[in-house]
Amino acid sequence: MMKHSIAVLPGDGIGNEVVPAALEVLHTLADLHGGVKFETTSFPWNCDYYLEHGKMMPDDGLSILKDFEAIFLGAIGDPSKVPDHVSLWGLLIKIRREFEQVINVRPAKLMQGIQSPLTSPKDFDLIVVRENSEGEYSEIGGRIFRGDDEIAIQNNIFSRRGVERAMRYAFQLAQKRRNHVTSATKSNGIVYTMPFWDEVFQQVKTEYPDVQTSSYHIDALAAFFVQRPQVFDVIVASNLFGDILTDIGAAIMGSIGVAPAANINLNGKYPSMFEPVHGSAPDICGRGIANPIGQIWTLKMMLDHLGLDELGSVLLDAIEGVTNDGIKTPDVGGKASTQEVVEGIIARLRNMV
Ligand SMILES: NC(=O)c1ccc[n+]([C@@H]2O[C@H](COP(=O)([O-])OP(=O)(O)OC[C@H]3O[C@@H](n4cnc5c(N)ncnc54)[C@H](O)[C@@H]3O)[C@@H](O)[C@H]2O)c1
Numbered sequence: 001m002m003k004h005s006i007a008v009l010p011g012d013g014i015g016n017e018v019v020p021a022a023l024e025v026l027h028t029l030a031d032l033h034g035g036v037k038f039e040t041t042s043f044p045w046n047c048d049y050y051l052e053h054g055k056m057m058p059d060d061g062l063s064i065l066k067d068f069e070a071i072f073l074g075a076i077g078d079p080s081k082v083p084d085h086v087s088l089w090g091l092l093i094k095i096r097r098e099f100e101q102v103i104n105v106r107p108a109k110l111m112q113g114i115q116s117p118l119t120s121p122k123d124f125d126l127i128v129v130r131e132n133s134e135g136e137y138s139e140i141g142g143r144i145f146r147g148d149d150e151i152a153i154q155n156n157i158f159s160r161r162g163v164e165r166a167m168r169y170a171f172q173l174a175q176k177r178r179n180h181v182t183s184a185t186k187s188n189g190i191v192y193t194m195p196f197w198d199e200v201f202q203q204v205k206t207e208y209p210d211v212q213t214s215s216y217h218i219d220a221l222a223a224f225f226v227q228r229p230q231v232f233d234v235i236v237a238s239n240l241f242g243d244i245l246t247d248i249g250a251a252i253m254g255s256i257g258v259a260p261a262a263n264i265n266l267n268g269k270y271p272s273m274f275e276p277v278h279g280s281a282p283d284i285c286g287r288g289i290a291n292p293i294g295q296i297w298t299l300k301m302m303l304d305h306l307g308l309d310e311l312g313s314v315l316l317d318a319i320e321g322v323t324n325d326g327i328k329t330p331d332v333g334g335k336a337s338t339q340e341v342v343e344g345i346i347a348r349l350r351n352m353v
């Protein structure tokens with residue numbers, strides 16, 4: 001019996017609805033498979049924990065998480081309780097940074113049975129590789145004065161090591177797919193970091209002569225995601241550009257509620273973390289209608305990462321079977337509850353595995 005130890009962080013808001021939903025699917029998969037077991041341990045670290053303890057996780061939180069094979073997270077943030085920058089940097093971004101999860105992989109594709117808001121969507125299937133450790137997300141800067149004279153400064157950090165790493169990951173991913181990498185730049189307006197980004201892209205691409213490349217300014221690229229997403233294979237983007245592009249990727253799929261993501265540690269020193277693109281959705285929390293597909297597709301990415309690709313593929317087929325059958329939550333035009341979608345997926349899996 002293969003055992004996998006998974007730390008579970010449901011987090012805030014609908015994280016507490018979609019994570020338990022996905023765990024039901026995970027344990028069903030294990031039962032059906034027979035040769036694999038997932039030992040899941042849940043930690044209640046979120047904004048309520050902050051209100052009680054003055055921090056998002058205990059001081060030894062990271063050393064507790066370090067020993068797990070993977071982390072499965074829902075969403076962090078409840079601005080009615082804790083300012084977003086405090087909650088995100090106190091847990092989500094802290095884990096991404098400290099565990100050197102330097103790459104954020106975010107696929108988007110036209111899903112069977114889900115209506116895209118695009119009027120005539122072609123069959124797009126793309127992956128954004130988001131640099132996940134530096135860029136526009138830096139702690140370098142500060143604020144001085146108050147009132148009319150107030151000044152806020154935040155520096156962008158682009159290291160050769162970080163940029164090359166993200167680009168090489170993108171090229172290697174493209175080699176397993178359709179051999180095309182698009183770089184998201186903005187070197188017309190951002191005069192130091194983005195010309196540097198472009199230079200590194202030109203250098204790295206020489207290492208992968210079999211891979212075709214293109215490069216667009218992020219504003220044009222955002223528009224192309226809407227106009228012709230089908231032309232893209234792998235897109236490599238800085239932390240902020242990747243963040244924004246992946247909400248567009250989610251939107252053209254039909255809902256941010258279906259978009260998955262993986263924060264990947266490449267050096268094997270720490271666990272990787274799997275969490276959907278969406279946040280805690282305070283506007284729909286507590287109603288049992290959150291779309292669990294983003295979290296369950298994220299589970300597929302975790303299974304792939306653990307070497308259980310076969311289970312991962314079956315799971316994605318089951319998800320699309322259910323959307324095809326019209327068992328869908330309201331965000332994608334259906335009437336089903338979170339639980340009904342989960343039951344639909346589980347019923348399909350029972351016929352498939
Ligand atoms: N990685 C993360 O943990 C993460 C990601 C994004 C936002 N956040 C945090 O979440 C909170 C809310 O942020 P936001 O409103 O900007 O983004 P959000 O993703 O939580 O919600 C945006 C919109 O999408 C809808 N939505 C999101 N997930 C859905 C799902 N599974 N099913 C159906 N509808 C869904 C919401 O109802 C809302 O209308 C903030 O505190 C923010 O900082 C956290």
Ligand SMILES: O=C(O)C[C@@H](O)C(=O)O
Nearest residue numbers: 088092243276277278279
């Ligand atoms: O990285 C962020 O800014 C948090 C959230 O928006 C995300 O996409 O994970």
Ligand SMILES: [K+]
Nearest residue numbers: 074075276278
């Ligand atoms: K999330």
Ligand SMILES: [Mn+2]
Nearest residue numbers: 243244247277
């Ligand atoms: Mn985001």
